[in-house]
Amino acid sequence: MEFSTYRFYGHSVADPGTSYRTREEVQNVRKTCDPILLLKTRILDANLATKDELKVIESEAKEEVDEAVKFAKDDPVISTDAILTDIYHNTPPIIVRGHTMDDIKVQPYTRTSDII
Numbered sequence: 001m002e003f004s005t006y007r008f009y010g011h012s013v014a015d016p017g018t019s020y021r022t023r024e025e026v027q028n029v030r031k032t033c034d035p036i037l038l039l040k041t042r043i044l045d046a047n048l049a050t051k052d053e054l055k056v057i058e059s060e061a062k063e064e065v066d067e068a069v070k071f072a073k074d075d076p077v078i079s080t081d082a083i084l085t086d087i088y089h090n091t092p093p094i095i096v097r098g099h100t101m102d103d104i105k106v107q108p109y110t111r112t113s114d115i116i
Helices: 023-033 035-045 051-074
Strands: 094-096 105-107
Touching: 023 035, 035 051
Parallel strands: none
Antiparallel strands: 094 105
């Protein structure tokens, strides 16, 4: 599925997103154009699921996201060398240009499981 949507928040913490649009505009778009809410309404209108079934799906999705966030936060930071490591399967080594000619490195091939 592909949805055209609206950015409900600013670009960053420094940008609350209210300097170039009103709160009313954001609230109106959220009520009338939010693709998640629109899909939910269509599912209910077509009797494809009940409200309770959708609540279970939402709860499971939230739990999955929470687990992924916890996993990412608990995971150790990878080494600087690993950042330059190619994690794609069967790709040739790539030259990574540095600030100077002395900083050029050849991107090694390895598997993600070898890094972590």
